[in-house]
Amino acid sequence: MSAAPIRFYHRYKQAVEVERVLGERxxxxxxxxxxxxxVVWLLTRRAFFSRWYGHKMRKPESALRILPFIAKYDIDADEFAKSPFDYKNFNEFFFRALKPHARPIAAGDAVAVFPADGRHLVFPNVDTADGFYVKGSKFSLAELLGDDALAAKFAGGSMLISRLCPVDYHRFHFPVGGTAGDSRLINGWLYSVSPIALRHRLRYLIENKRVVTLIETPRAGTVIMVEVGATNVGSIQQSYVPGRPVQKGEEKGLFAFGGSCVITIFAAGRIRFDADLVEQSRNHVETYARMGDRLGTLT
Incomplete structure (x- = not known):
């Protein structure tokens, strides 16, 4: 199973594609x-390894990697907020900002949007899902959130898993408008969150470093966002101001170098995911979509 290629459904092309994995070998x-x-257990899951690689990606000479990376992975440089030649190092390019209108935010007070670019799985009811990346492979909300009481309030809730590849835009945004509280750090390891790793052990998602934030919304009640770190993503930076109202699509923070993951949780009966997402996820196929695009309807 793990040796199989990673396939995903491209929402805009309406076709299944094979993912080009950075460092696949x-x-x-x-x-x-x-x-x-x-070796992963001994070395690469540990914070010092990601700090070392992050330091390497902050060196001025790392900027030489930028143009070949853009060309190899066909990244649209016209979306960048500044020229590819203006980034001082590869890490700065990696968490680049985009032009204001590069990611239109789907309109409508009842419409929720994707919090990040990436490949997405949705689960209308986490309690009855037959598995996430692999059939029968699940984790509990209590394990993910590190809070039994909070998890109990979201029993039967809906979950979105947004997986960001290294080639993706690596800032994450609010899927709904409301008031965001303080972020809570749960320290952990830094395993990969690629399906290559998760097919072996889904529990990497609940063993990794992660940040939990509650958003109080007028339509959907409390919504939870969880940013999950991964190998070479030791840094999860928050840019929002806790306690201040936020708009749907507003930037929440960013990941430094590497692949990573954002998990969004809605209380039971609070969202109806779009049909194409549900259909693909039922077959354990991720859907590629961009931040700001329509995720579903708040109920």
């Missing part, structure tokens, strides 16, 4: 055999 060596997983 290394990823498969690391997670597809026992010796590689031992």
């Amino acid at each position: 290394w990823m498969r060596l690391a997670y597809d055999n026992p010796a590689g997983r031992f």
